[in-house]
Amino acid sequence: MKPFLTLLLESYRGLKSETIFWVTVGLSLLVAVLFLSIGFDENEISFFFGATNIEFDFSGRGGRLVQEIGYIMIFTNLIAGGWLTFIAIILALISCASIFPDAMKEGSAGMLMTKAPSRLQVFLAKLTGSLFFVFIQVGLFVVIVFVAFRWRLGVWNFSVFWYVPAVLLVFLNLYSFMVLLGVLTRSVMTSIMLTMLLWGISAGVDWAITYHESAYQLSQYVDAPTGEIVPEEEVEFRMPEMEKVEGDPQILSQIGTLKIVHSFFPKNSPIMESAEKKLVLDGMAGMLASDGGDVSQKLEDEGELDDAMGKLTANDSTFYSIGTSCIFAFVMLSIAGWLFCRKDL
Amino acid sequence: MSDYVLDLSGIRKTYRGGVEALKGIDLQVPRGCIYGLLGPNGAGKSTIVKILTTLIRRSGGDGTMLGKPIGDRETLQKVGLLPEHTQFPPYLTGRQVIEFAAGLQNVPSALTRERTDALLAKVWMTESQHRQIKTYSKGMKQRIGIAQALVSDPKIIFLDEPTDGVDPAGRREFRSLVRELREEGRTIFINTHILSELEPIVDRVAIMANGEILGEGKLDELRTEKTGYVVGFEGQLSAKSLSKLQDGDLEVDGGSVRLPSTNALDAQPVIDLIRQEGLVITDVSLKSQSLEDLFIGLVGGGSSPPPVPGNSVQPPRIPQA
Known part of the structure; x- marks a missing residue:
């Protein structure tokens, strides 16, 4: 155990010695404090601890619930959707990218791999060190957000802590691929570039699925007299004259293909959405989630959704997204670990 | 153990x-x-x-x-x-x-x-x-x-x-x-x-x-394997004498002849031969090989040693400690 803890401590020291570590910590704190600086009272929203104010009459618009919705929307769209999902993870990936290639350099391998701990222990310690780094970063950030909710809205919203495991899992998905590349190529730059490419492809497939699903749903509504598909922008206004029919089977088949492709990729957006579904607003979880969160799940359970889509979305559960992502990370790390233990250094 | x-x-x-x-x-x-x-x-x-x-x-x-x-x-x-x-x-x-x-x-x-x-x-x-x-x-x-x-x-x-x-x-x-x-x-x-x-x-x-x-x-x-008398001289040996020395497994290197013997008597014929050629003997001494000589002798001269084919080079037989 002592060698493992020694390796863990050294990994942490290594990260701490990098400028990017402190840049990431600093930016994290800055974003969290900016969120903390947003305040509400009955007549206005204030920013930067009251330095700037926008007049807004909350009393006539539902009062505190609207404030809570507004604050949570800022959190989900900007803080979680922008900072936690992208920038913080990119910074964490860059910070941790050199850990494995560095450990395999001739000079440092002589120090690390010729002593009592096995190579597998070294591998696991380095991996744990990286995850610990991200845990510290995200944990600190979420604690400030948690305090912000209490301070600004007067509620202890423990549901924000769901973002810690969600971000860790998204990071692990991408990092597992990065570790494999790092072990294979021993090149920091190659592993960063190809990981970003994987992320891009994965996001692209995600987007394509959403796009096709939306197109399929639109294809289900036709103009009652003519039987023509109603254009998207007219759906809202022509609802009374439309009827629901079976959707376009071609789109359905495309969605099916995309979902098969998607099953091999890490599911970053669905994982972050699963944290969003857990966010509690006025005592209910998932009110603001893009698919309705618990509400949508309830409808699904009651068989209210379209049958064909229902079959396709049956695989969209949180369990499926997390499960397949964990399998992806496990496979990547198993190959990387195996190579790490066998490679000549 | x-x-x-x-x-x-x-x-x-x-x-x-x-x-x-x-x-x-x-x-x-x-x-x-x-x-x-x-x-x-x-x-x-x-x-x-x-x-x-x-x-x-x-x-x-x-x-x-x-x-x-x-x-x-x-x-x-x-x-x-x-x-x-x-x-x-x-x-x-x-x-x-x-x-x-x-x-x-x-x-x-x-x-x-x-x-x-x-x-x-x-x-x-x-x-x-x-x-x-x-x-x-x-x-x-x-x-x-x-x-x-x-x-x-x-x-x-x-x-x-x-x-x-x-x-x-x-x-x-x-x-x-x-x-x-x-x-x-x-x-x-x-x-x-x-x-x-x-x-x-x-x-x-x-x-x-x-x-x-x-x-x-x-x-x-x-080193002992290569310890022996070295006879130094000034001048150029004739081809006939050179051939005679080399046939006797002696190492001739410029102005010196190395004998594989530590017996002074074995050096006398070499000294006589050099004198007969009219050359001046400058040094007769018992010398052991330096590690560098040994290294170069085994590996070959130059910064990059010549390739050693298969099993053609036999390690010297050394008694175990």
């Missing part, structure tokens, strides 16, 4: 692409000696150390280290290594590097502080122990490298090119330290291509090139 801390038999290493780094190495290293592995760059010296310390996998052969099969993790706790091109984490201080190595080698915490202090003193680094590694000179890094290799109280220490880039004063200190380690009963295995580094301290030496051991034994015994 075997008298050998290292007993290797037929160790081979072929890298991807078919490069044969080791072509069947047999090596026995006795306990408590300073053992030098000498060879030009690319001879395969570091490959041997890397196989023994599990940095690379062997393609064939077998062996034991401290009586256990090569690669045994527990045995590695009794092994110290100063790798070639050592890179310690630059953000650590000298002291932290030693403590880090102690942690990796599972040295009890109570012992770590005591040993670290003692080792820092041993390698003359007490004063600089709290400076970061990145501020150290090459020599200071090597000293810390030796200290971290010793922190687990190893029975055998591998030093791979330990004085590469170290100044003459540092080399002298290094030699004194290595002798001290031998007196403590440890076995020191030094890989180097710097001949002068080994000659004053080494007990046994193996000379290797192109993945093969060309000669092995005690230094004195290796």
